Amino acid sequence: MVTTFVFTEASVSALKPPPNRREYHKDSKFPGLQVCVTSTGAKTYYFVKRVSGKPKRLWLGTTEQLSVVNARKAAAKQASKIADGADPQSERRARRKEPTLADLWAIYLEMHAKRQKKTWKDDKRLYENCLNDLHAKRLSAVTQNVVAKWHGTVAKDHGPIQANRCKALLSSMFSKASAAVGYIGPNPCRGVASFPEHSRERFLLPVEMSAFFSALAAEPAYWQAFFLLCLFTGCRKGNVASMEWVEVDLENALWHIPGGKMKNGRSTTIALCAPALAILKTRHEGKNGSPYVFPVTNREGPVIHVQKAWERIMDRAKLQNLHIHDLRRTQGSWQAAMGISLAIIGKSLGHADLKSTQVYARLQLDPVRDAVSRASNSMIHTAGFKIGSNGMELLTAEPRKEAGDNDTQEQ
Helix, strand or coil: CEEEECCCHHHHHCCCCCCCCCEEEEECCCCCEEEEECCCCCEEEEEEEEECCEEEEEEEEECCCCCHHHHHHHHHHHHHHHHCCCCHHHHHHHHHHCCEHHHHHHHHHHHHHHHHCCCHHHHHHHHHHHCHHHCCCEHHHCCHHHHHHHHHHHHHHHCHHHHHHHHHHHHHHHHCHHHHHCCCCCCCCCCCCCCCCCCCCCCCCHHHHHHHHHHHHCCCHHHHHHHHHHHHHCCCHHHHHCCEHHHEECCCCEEEECHHHCCCCCCEEEECCHHHHHHHHHHHHCCCCCCECCECCCCCCECCCCHHHHHHHHHHHCCCCCCCHHHHHHHHHHHHHCCCCHHHHHHHCCCCCHHHHHHHCCCCHHHHHHHHHHHHHHHHHHHCEEEECCEEEECCCCCCCCCCCCCCCCC
8 A cells, every 4th residue: 555645744753554464655746755654663764766677666764864854855865876877776785795894804813914014913803803993884874974083993992002002903905995805996095094102211220230139139040030131131031031142242242133023024133242242152152952031931932921910020129111112221321311312222122123224234133232232231231230151249248149040931
């Protein structure tokens, strides 16, 4: 049964449910606009039009979702599309087949991230923690407005820096969408401004050095060696954790880090200062056949979990807001405070900036080793310690006996 009348809020609302069937009613004011009433009382707007000689009924929305005015606007929009030669029903079917963000992520992770990024596990963590709200959306539904709102929510829940990293991941995924899933739509991250970021400037100050060394001295020799090498080499904790004896040249005091372990993908050579060399020689004497400088005792492979030990040291030293990576920054900062040139500092830290690299290429390792040694010895002296074959020792006290030090790593 089909009736025709002028749709108003009152007239549509007054329509009664038919028994055991559905009824369609036409709007006499806008041709093609209909409202369907079911026996349960549900009321839905449709736009009906012949496309390529066949009648098409296009869903617009329920009466709860659309007012009469908005239903007419939605019908007019569909009529305009059809007049331009489009087939809205075909477009809708195509959207149903369109890949979701989850589909794109699955291919991006396996085909790009795991193959080309050493930090793919960080990408996986970001996706799982911050992209849940967009997970099931079709790619065309992830618009610039959607991304802007999501970006702000992530910043509120996880901080602005985390939000920027998540947006960068999402942008990278969309840049691969064409090759990965055949999606050729725009990258919705373009035009969404990142939150301002300020570089971290935290490092160990002279007044903190004694507390840090004292807290570290209370740890087993394993952890002493690990964190002191982070400090004395200025290397990232991941590089120190994965250090292998085949990379270490004790005779020439060099550590050759292969490109596969470097963040920038380029191999680098670290000049080992005297304290770092002493630590490595002590570690080498008790390596027990392991290829790693810091092996895990309960399974094969290098140390992975170091955060608990670091938190224990920070609690003991009563130092706030100091990260393991700040030890790397400490090495560079102390060199700068001693007047070491920026070129040598960059070389000692393994920086690979193009302009700086042109300068680094002309440097020899002797002045680099001297710079690291001066900075490291200054730290040790400031803290009132010395580094010897027995580990860390106070200059003004008897050598400390290591109680319960079995040189093992906790997992």
